[in-house]
Amino acid sequence: MTENYVRAVGAHLSGLPGADRRRALSALSAQLDELADAGLDPETTLGHPAEYAAHLQDALAGDSASHEPRWRILGLPVETRGPVSAEVRSRTWDPANPRLVVPRLFGLGWTLNLGALAVRLGLIRPDDADEDVLAHIPEREIRLAQAVPAAVAGATATALALAWRTLPPTVASGFGFSGRPRGQAPRWTLTAAVALGVVPALWAQRGNAQPEERLVRAASATSLAVISASVVAATVAQARAPRGRWGLLTAAALPAGTAASLAVLVVPLRSGLRRAWRSASAPAPTRETS
Structure with missing residues (x-):
């Protein structure tokens, strides 16, 4: 069959x-x-x-023209609206668009379309993220997805607070491809790395939006929270063991952040899909005749 x-x-x-x-x-x-x-x-x-x-x-075949950036420089897409624009954010989750790489949310270059990645991995179909499926996602699961970046950012902030007194006045600032630090900066600059995860995580908690928008916000915030955690972990580890190549932790943030963001989107969507299936296949109620 x-x-x-x-x-x-x-x-x-x-x-x-x-x-x-x-x-x-x-x-x-x-x-x-x-x-x-x-x-x-x-x-x-x-x-x-x-x-x-x-x-x-x-x-x-949906029209994706509205998702294109407004300008290009030497063929490279340039976006100035940033992730505050829902239209721009939607590029990172567009299952109907088969392109894996799309113009980035801000600045010059490209970023990953998680929707296309989920389709290619066989996790969803291109038309799964429709209004009926999204309406069947339980509110509890959407809130759990929104809690993921907050949990990662909170753990990062807590870890830095516990390690703060043991850090030297100056710490590594940026890492090269070899994993070695490129420079030094005051340790208070680590608070900016923490803010990179905390601020988007708080933004993702806003509930006055449609389910898909809330999930996309949570996925974007999760990716940034993982990057924040990797920077803090690499910097603290480098301060404690200067001979290590701890900057390689920041390189691992890209696949780890992608996987976490994909889970934040796909797990609730598949839950809504299963419930939509059950609802569609349930027998219609019959009227009792007297």
Whole structure:
């Protein structure tokens, strides 16, 4: 049944580029396996293959022009609006956009589209983050996602406070590719590294927004909190063991922050997806006749 549904959907996606078609069908196959484990019928839950394929094509062909930066310098995108713009923030979570690399939130260059990464890893389908699925995410899980950056930032601030008296007046300032410090700075500059995690974590706690926006804020804040933690950990470790290459901890922050941010987004979304499936497959209530 699962293979037949995938083949039927694939037949209606012949107009998509080959790579996009393969990724979409691979993600669909993984989702159908979950439906089968839950005892749910694919067509009842997702709709007729032709309808599902049409919906998927609409999602993949969505207009992304509004997500483009306003200026370019020598072909490089330049963004000045920054992460305070919801439109700009949405670039980092756009499952319908197959591009892994998108213009960064502020400044010159590019950043990672976590939505495209989640699709390529088979964690979600390009059209999973729709309003119905988001509406089924429990409020408790959204609040837990918002608490992740606060927990990381709080642990970083606590660790620095405990180590503060043992630090020398000057500490490492920046690290090179070898993991060695590039310079020295007063130890109070570490408070700026802590603020890099604390301020976005507090911003992510705001609840006056739609579920997807709250999750995107939490994911962005989580990434910054992990970077903050890595800088503080590397600097404190370098002060205690100057011969070490502790700056390599900051290099590890990128994959660690990406994984943590992805979890903050995908775990609640998949929870909402499961609840949306159950709701769609539940029998309609019948009226009692007297």
